[in-house]
Amino acid sequence: MDRNEARETKRQIAGYVEELLAERIDARSVGPQVPAVGLGLRPLPDGGYGLAVRYRLGVPTARMVARKVAEQVGPVADVRRTGRISVVPRQGTGPRPPVVTAQALGETDRVRPLRPGVSIAHVDVSAGTLGAFVRVDGVLHALSNFHVLVGSPSAKAGDPVLQPGPADGGQDPQDRVGTLAGFVPLQAGEDHLVDAAIARLDDTDVDLAYPVGLVTETAEVDGTEQVAKIGRTTGLTQGHVTAIELDDVVVGYGDEMGELRFDNQVEVQSNGPRPFSRGGDSGSLVYRTDGVAIGLLFAGSEAGGDNGNGLTYLNPIGAVLDALGAELAG
Known part of the structure; x- marks a missing residue:
């Protein structure tokens, strides 16, 4: 993907993340303090871009969302635990x-x-x-x-x-x-x-x-x-x-x-x-x-x-x- 295509993918996945987090809130009947998953652009060796997916180590909700995002995006997703x-x-x-x-x-x-x-x-x-x-x-x-x-x-x-x-x-x-x-x-x-x-x-x-x-x-x-x-x-x-x-x-x-x-x-x-x-x-x-x-x-x-x-x-x-x-x- 070029940079603009990667940005559009990021925008679409951000909406998907919001849906996943909303489902999690409803399922657990908790407030809005559900940990977010960070999304950005990942530079690739060929000069293109993939999707950077970041989640905090030790937070099960964030890990679950990051895994689902990776499944949705495929191999261009770079998933990392940040601590x-x-x-x-x-x-x-x-x-x-x-x-x-x-x-x-x-x-x-x-x-x-x-x-x-x-x-x-x-x-x-x-x-x-x-x-x-x-x-x-x-x-x-x-x-x-x-x-x-x-x-x-x-x-x-x-x-x-x-x-x-x-x-x-x-x-x-x-x-x-x-x-x-x-x-x-x-x-x-x-x-x-x-x-x-x-x-x-x-x-x-x-x-x-x-x-x-x-x-x-x-x-x-x-x-x-x-x-x-x-x-x-x-x-x-x-x-x-x-x-x-x-x-x-x-x-x-x-x-x-x-x-x-x-x-x-x-x-x-x-x-x-x-x-x-x-x-x-x-x-x-x-x-x-x-x-x-x-x-x-x-x-x-x-x-x-x-x-x-x-x-x-x-x-x-x-x-x-x-x-x-x-x-x-x-």
């Missing part, structure tokens, strides 16, 4: 990232000038990753996730942002590098496209380079990409895209925000025995190996995928920048 998908870090009052500072391969210390890949967070959040520098109305900002730079509904513009993040020893005011300036709201019960926020920097003397060099261009993902990222926890890792335009990605945000649903996401798996990302890598910019940005890392699972090391999820970078009115700084 429980979640974001980290959470707020400082909640659990810390599962990978402690002493085990992190990335940069958890105080770093000046600021550069991509270092630990950063809102004053009341544990620690995440500074993904990129962007300009909004000509002013330089740091880009990361909502759950890294905002963290909770009580946060507001002007709140301190620290480097390193509090979980890595950052303290206000001595480690303040800027203030929360803008974000895309997240709210339970709604479908979302991005988990993104920006902090206006106090000092605009920054290092813009990544391990691959400057990253100033963006591209829409087609599913053939070999990618890399540099993050606070796992450092520099390589992977490849395994699904695009993935809808109904359900992500855990902790007790305060619960589980949120995301559409049109990108899925990545590592190329080797190491995971592509772990807790604290949230906010990393993911780029092609030729230095073109494709996504903002925001969530992942510690199980699932061909190598068992979990799957990573990205917001398409174009959607992130459009939502924030930003452009990559170069």
